[in-house]
Amino acid sequence: MSIDQTTNSSSSSKRPVIIVGAGPVGLMAALVLVEAGVPVVIYERNLRPTTEWRAAALHARSLEMLARHNLAEKLIHAGNPFTGFTFIKNGRSQPGLTIDMIRSEFPFTLGCGQDTTERILNEQLAAHSVHVQWGWEYVSHDSIDDGISVHLKRVDTDETIVREAAYLVGCDGAHSKVRKAIGSQFIGKRIDYRIAVCDMEIDEDWLSTASFIQHREGMLGAIRAHPGNQYRLFTTWGADAPELTKETLVETIKRRVHPHKLHEPRVLSCSAFTVNERRASRYMSDDGRVFICGDAAHVHSPAGGQGMNTGMQDAENLAWKMAMVYHGFSRPELLASYETERTVIADDVLKLSGSLLSLLTSPMKQMIVGWLLPLIKRMPLFITRTQSETTSQLCIAYPIAKHCSSFADSPAWSRATASWLPFGWFADRTCAPGTRAVDCQVVDAARRACTRMRTFYAANNSAFKGILFIDYGKTEPCKDATTNGDDGAGMRRLSADVIEQIDATLEAFRAYKLPVMPAFVVHGVSMDSAETVEVPACASGIIGQLHNRFADVPVFVDMNQGQRYDHRTMADIYQCSRVKQRQQHAVYIIRPDAYVAMRMLLSEAATTVRVHLDTICLKQSAV
Incomplete structure (x- = not known):
């Protein structure tokens, strides 16, 4: 749009x-x-x-961004997904940590x-x-x-x-x-470290999509950049190394992959550079x-x-x-x-890439990692997943500051943080203001079809989105389950007070020159699988009420997101459970780049939206 x-x-x-x-x-x-x-x-x-x-290499967060612009599928078709590097030393291969359990639609890195x-x-x-x-x-x-x-x-x-x-x-x-x-x-430093890079065609069965080769002479990494035998290679190239040519590069690589063999590799291009760490x-x-x-x-x-x-x-x-x-x-x-x-x-x-470079180029650190790798693989998932999601750029957290696009958290969530897990430093900040808005699967109640929230976002990538989480457990029984005036069949319905709060929130959304795009997500009903798109009958009353009263606002039904998300629902991932004691529905404002701008209770949304968005957005009446 x-x-x-x-x-x-x-x-x-x-x-x-x-x-x-x-x-x-x-x-x-x-x-x-x-x-x-x-x-x-x-x-x-x-x-x-x-x-x-x-x-x-394209990481998960970049693929999520590209998916909102309908490009991820094309890139994946042209590339080579991989979930981790294979470590090779003295001809023996050992799989490293995998990222297949990161919480993303794209649980891999794309070699492209x-x-x-x-x-x-x-x-x-x-x-x-x-x-x-x-x-x-x-x-x-x-x-x-x-x-x-x-x-x-x-x-x-x-x-x-x-x-x-x-x-x-x-x-x-x-x-x-x-x-x-x-x-x-351009502030920073030059690191006395040279790396040679090349595009090379290598037809060897022992080389995986992503490999890291350890050798006393220096490290060597390889990522399959195109389907087939086309690799992007990078290797250390010290001050005592010969002048970089295609011939000297091939000879160096052959020594470093020994006892494996390279049969007639074809170098398409090569160059070398000195590492710098600088920021404007x-x-x-x-x-x-x-x-x-x-x-x-x-x-x-x-x-x-x-x-x-x-x-x-x-x-x-x-x-x-x-x-x-x-x-x-x-x-x-x-x-x-x-x-x-x-x-x-x-x-x-800069800190992350510097730490990884130090790890990959230090023989002592490589040896220690080799010893510890079996133990690291047995560590709890939340520890290994955090590191994988950091490298995949899924853990970005923007600051909360004046004129920024994310705003201070609602006290309703702040008070619940310490009680959610026994140790505060392990508390999951998923979908807090300033962090990534996790894309989830939902059922489109009108079409009775499974979809993703990014499909709704893509209808207008430029606008803020307002997600109104409607908790089935916080609704009231219909007085007459068979003659509900709004839908004729519902078992539960939203109270008049909640409808009034929704009306006020949607009015606040419409106040801006570029209105906030609203959507309802009904949660708290049993939707266990992406293969099941039939909405439970118990939710039909609420869905019908929303469709009839707010016909231009899409209604989605939450569902179990599967093993990669620890079988949590979208509402769980967005931590809506943290406001249960308040008996309130929740509202999230999502930025155009799919980061959380703010979250609040539905009862306070009409006021809170205006207080925050007025600082950066212009209203319809503004000149």
Whole structure:
């Protein structure tokens, strides 16, 4: 669903957003913007798309994001899912920890070459008539009324042009000219460590989809980037190593995989780089018109495959906020939350990737891990799962701060935290404000079909969503179960007070220029399997009442989410049980990027929504 651009009253809306850089980060930013009805123009200094496989791993959180834009299935079809690395030492293979029990629709990492990721993103953009302008390099920019003018140079002819834009987004890599232009310092350090990377065709049965090979000379990692025998390899390349060529690289790899053999490997490309750990001191210009994303904002080691995934989520975080400001739905202050939120995440990623690099390159640490791996595999699931979900970027938690998009928790949940588990430090913060809104399976009550909540979200990725959790156990019996005035068949129904609270909440949702999209989730009825889509008869009264009274609001029925979610329901995952003692239904507000903005009791929702969203969203009556 595209946003009607005529709703925007700002003169800058007549100008596009210019994106510098056509890697996965720039393309993701463009896709989110164009699907929100914002015109974009993408400039890339290279003359053609990359043919190198480069960043070859997509984590679960990135796949969830791409699924909301109908891209995950295409990428999975083109890639190679894997649930963990195989560790190989002295020719012996040992499976490492697996991530198949992470709480996601995508319980794996997807091995997929960056060239494929870019191709699929470009195809989606082409469907919106957006095409990359190849061979144009950013030079500088100037401020103008309600926007900026961007100076660009043709790399093969030195032709120069000037283009006006509402905003400029620099996705132009670690040596970003846009970052330098806004006066942002690239703070951090260079690590005295070189890594060689290559794209190679290897046809060997002993090599799994993802392998990590330990050798006294140095480590070697391999990820299948394309179906078949095409791998992205990375290996240490010390100061005493020979000059990097295809021949010296093959000889080094053959030594490090011994006693396994490599028969006629074919090197397609190779290069080496020195590891840096740096983060930009600022992500936006003083005038709030220029931003940086991805490697332009942060660089670190490739350990853990965090870089491209972090950058693409930078892009989504910025783009949905930019779209709201562009269309006049939100105040410009919302854009400042991009830097506030994403710099915290970048710092966490720098620590994680640095720790993983130290682990993978230290012979002593590798030996200790080898000894402890059997014990680690026997550790409780909640411990190993936490580490796996962290690496898969499912544990991101945005700060609660002024003008941010997530707000302080309701006391109804805060008071219950300590009592939910015997040890407070093990308390599960799933779906708390600032954290990921877990996508769950539900039954569409109208269609009697199983679906996912992301399908509802995708109806308008640009809008906030309001999920009203209606607890079957907190309803009242019908006075006449056979002659219910609203539906004619219900056993239980919502009280007049609850209906009044829903009316007030929906009115609050409609008060904004971009209304909050509502949906009901009825929980507390028995729906044990995704294979069963027949809604229990006991819930028909409530469902009919909701359909009749709120005909334009979809009604979903909660269900058991299966073993990967510990057989919990959506309401359990969203911790609605923490308000049982209050005898109240719950309301969650979900951000456009599928993070929780706030949660509250239904009885307080009409007031709380206004108090919080008024700080970032403009109302219908606002000029």
